Amino acid sequence: MIRESNESDRRLLTFPAVHPCEGISLPTLFTSLFTISSRICSFKSKVFSSNKKNARKAIRMIEVLQIFLEEILDQRWGVPDSVILSLSELHLTFQKLQFLLEDCTREGSRLYMLMESNRVATHFQVLSRSVVTALDVFPFSSTEISEEVKEQVELILKQARVGDFEVELEDKRAMMGVLSILNQFENTIIPSESNLRWILDHIGVRRWSECNKEIKFLDAEVGYERMKEDKGKLAVLSSLMWFMCYCRCVVIEVVDNGEDYPKSDCGKEREILNWCFNPGDFLCPISLEVMNDPVTIETGHTYDRSSILKWFGSGSLICPKTGKSLSSIELLPNLVLRRLIHRYCSKNGIPMADIGRRTRDRDNKATSQPGSFAAQEAMKMLASFLCGKLHNEAEVERNRAAYEIRVLAKRNIFNRSCFVESGTIPYLLRWLSSRNPTTQENAIAALLNLSKHPKSRSIMVQNGGLELIVSVCKKGMKLESRDHAAATLYYLASDEENRRLIGEEPEAIPSLINLLKDGSDRGKKNGLVAIFGLLFHPENHKRVLEAKAIPLLVSILKTCQREELVTDSLAVLATLAEKSAGAMAILQNGALHPTIEILNSSSTSRVGKEQCASLLLSLSVNGGANVVALLVKIPSLMGSLYSLLSEGTSRASKKASALIRVLHDFCERRPSGFKTPVLPQEQFVHVW
Template sequence: MDPCEAMVDVTPRSMVSTGFLPAGELLESLICVSNEVALIETIPFVQMKNITTMVRRIRLLSSLFEEIQEIDRPLPPSSILCLAELNYVFQRVKVLMESCREGSVMWNLMQTERISNQFYALVRDMGSALDILPLSLLNLTSDTREQVELLHKQAKRVQLFVDPGEIQRRDELLQLVITYKERNRKDKGFVDFRRTGEILSSVGLRSPLEYKDEISKLIAEAEKQAGTGGLIVVSNMNNIIALLSITKIAIFNEDEHPKTQEDVKKRKMPSNNQNDLSYSHSMLFSIPDEYRCPISLELMNDPVTVASGHTYDRNSIAQWINSGHHTCPKSGQRLIHMALIPNYALKSLIHQWCLENNIPQKSTPSSSNTDQTSNKRRSSEATIDHISATKAAVDAVKMTAEFLVGKLATGSADIQRQAAYEIRLLAKTGMDNRRIIAEAGSIPFLVTLLGSQDSRIQENAITALLNLSIYENNKILIMAAGSIDNIVDVLYSGKTMEAKENAAATIFSLTIIDEHKITIGSHPRAIPALVGLLGEGTTSGKRDAATALFNLALFNVNRAKVILAGAVPLLINLLIDDKAGITDDVLAVLALLLGCTEGLEEIRKSRVLVPLLIDLMRFGSSNGKENSITLLLGLCKDGGEDVAQRLLINPHSIPSLQTLAAEGSLKARRKADALLRILNRHCTQITNPLG
């Protein structure tokens, strides 16, 4: 994942949720969105193929909605469910496409893999929705039916598409940013503005107005990201903004400000004090706004960026902070940290502007005039300013991680809270980051902080461990640090619900390794705490608890413990609750628990489960249908005559099983056949009891 990447939730809604709009309103909404998408004229230069392909798919489905709208009889329930899911998918498509069209081109280019993944997920969700569309029950024209069937097959086979041209342009631009930064910081390197202009032109930046608009969008996005504490992201975006600004000057300067080099050479500074004052006063009004400090309104000598994303001169903002203020002077936003990030790119732009206008600059203090503490502080801040995928970037992350771990070990509660938060952010993206942070020795200190009485410290520490655990080797290191007692304590009695839920997600991540299933399952409070979260957590927390229990239940010994902790009634209640939104996860856990004697006995006690499973067998997702049949098959075996009888008297059971036996997945077909044979034998025994 690239350095400017942000996390965006693209999780599909449960396929069995209820509370849908009436069919007429659903169709009107779908037709409206389809028409809006079909009328798109300007396709952005980034994600062009994914967008055009998505537009084509939605246009194909628009004829389906129009034909369904003409049907004058009630629609089958499964078609209502399909329309509701498609409406939800289409709304997300619209938001994503608007973001691509109206947002920053450069920001989208930096995140091309993530956005491509979102398009891929939306197409898959579209295919899942079409799984439950009963084409045979709808009076459609043959052309529309063929179009929908073809689209359905394509959606199920869709592959993730990341435009290699966009990857190449992004990498070239990142390299140009690195070159430009090296030129600014070490007075070496050369930026090829001709090539830079060509690359920017290829993504739609071809005029001064387009450059200006893009820079404004990037600045707004940088402020947004800074508000979430994304220091690395903001630093990278500042460098990109600076490169755009200097490229705009290099390419369009003569057209915007006609002047000759001779004019610049003839410009001289006044020599006496009175003229100096007059010159300074006149220059105040000719300084570009982006080069002025918002506090002093003077030309910035050492620009730095604060947590809000705004840039100030170092002396001015330092005085503001040292006087006891903890907010951004420009936005009024409370600063989540007090780090001053050097904006080398803007500093270089100001320096070049001063040279062009023959204006002297103050010299910045040398290292010999600063004490050791200041040097260390600036060194730690400078490590944030880097671009990923280079050796320099790896070294910078290493230095940052070591600095932050030092603060975890020796800092006050406030410093530990901030350090844990920065590690949480740094570990959010990139496997290299997660490896480097662990190698810096962060894990034992984060485990210790799980016991903090400060809710924010605890929450940051458990989330940082969750992010670190994504890297395979870190799972082993976290377990080796003796973390389970502390993680279970947070899961059982964490200070916030988010801390509890992230503890459950951490357990899920750790139990990917089989040995950890045994260790965590043997902890006396781990499974009961996860079961407790099934009842009290948010939708996300309940899903984390269910998936963690699923992983643990893969190990046979743990299944009885899950049942003893009272999981089965809670899981069945989650199936009944149409707002829970975790149907597939719950079914997967129940199907596992059915594999032990205690589980079978406990599940058979429920009188509401069989009707639910019959409905899910008809309207559920592919996985939901498979697990529903698995449960029904298990309940009918070995003394399950009562369940078999209930299936036989339900008018929907046999048709649904026959449909799945013919059209379902390989597993679903096999299990549907087995269940039909059992029901057939049971029916024969009833009609011919003597054999």
């Protein structure tokens, strides 16, 4: 009769109730009404942060009506049409009231529901009158209910007709307090901490984790309104979100064990996540890129929003996967999959900004500025506040400030810009030398997120950051700190001059190589991409070879089950193979046959196959004729290369085409009866 509530649904004050089906039996309708009324009455024990009196009044009304339903549930009497009509309308109203109460008690939405108090009170009023309307046609004279119950019902209905559901005075005061503080933000006035604390107390938010849930809820709503391009609602929600961000940093004194706080078992959580989900499921079937905004269409298949919109825009009103014609092009956000994708990227050290240029450009545009002037000024004030904490306070305060910067700098470009401008980087670099493992981790994680801002990289280098970051990468007190340091070096290496400077740091490349051997999967990933970035500077090729990277890279090809690590290792090897010294070292370490096996595997991704083709081409060009002679003797290779011509990426197709030409040219030049020499094992490659 009524769908189960789902906390993950994005349903706020919309109440998608449905009428009972036609021809429903009276006992079934009564049973469903009684079930819903019981659910409504169960809200009596829950906490309402606002509209408390209105909610209690509505629940009391349903409690009386539930007694009425209990008395008539087992009665045998004729069923006039007015009874079915009355109970059907009552059923619809009960559903809406249940949804309203769910919204009022929804976790993380307390500030939002406070600011919607006028609208919520109106909903209570309308639903109360709807109950009266539904029972106006009920034939009470045809039922055998007790006079006491009948009197209670009549009294409740009379009160509902004349009663008002108004916003409580304390709720009004809290709403005005929030608006006043937002106005202070706009005028760059620092709000009173006592006023902030009173508002948090009013809505029952007293812990860091509770405050963070409010921020996450509002952030999700901001994203939803941004997709709808409702600028007015977006500005309001952005302001409220930054109100809570400011409160979290300034008012809340202790970071409790919220889900965003670093945990010692994060590696185990990451491992579970990796085993449970196939990253291939995160690719859009149209663009073959990781989906940043997955949406589901009528057929139940999921695509990235921008890709499917382009598909529809071209006039193709069919499902790309099934070819089925669509009667509707409504897009439903797949929030569960979106969270899984973001969590997977986060746990594996894959910056969401690196999952595709198309996605990156759109996200940068969306987050380059906050949604309102109040949000903008609140963030600037918060950056200054946290910078002061880094400079002046005790160890516990410095650690807390570094953690908040870490969390906020991860969010978007504007936040990073504010922290860079406020001067936080020199202080964060200073605390990399802290003997407190948590402080060091939070400082390097904050620097990692800030390093995504172009201006921050030069500031880090100018303040002696390279040596400090390399030191953490080599001997950080926590494995997570070493992982973050490697990722920071990756972003620093995006600037050409920094590639040279990092390469000249004696311990930089060896530290990254050590991560490939002893680091976590995330550390290996960060080490690989950092090494790949450094190889754009020619002098670093020799340094990577001297650090004995190739045996570790080849070992990953042979033994690692993580596809992204194998793909990244192939990319590094392909770059090293562009020079003869690198190609010879790769052959000597037996990389040729594992590469061909990966290329021939049906489970290898298109990007992985592209890197295989690139590596094989470089080895063929720089490894000598003996390599080509060995490749032409492998029957399965040519089929895989021809498959890449039609099924691979554009770059893979070019690499495969070039390699095919090399193999054909070799065969054409080979004289009749010529026997291809076997590649000397001791000089070039170990043959399995």
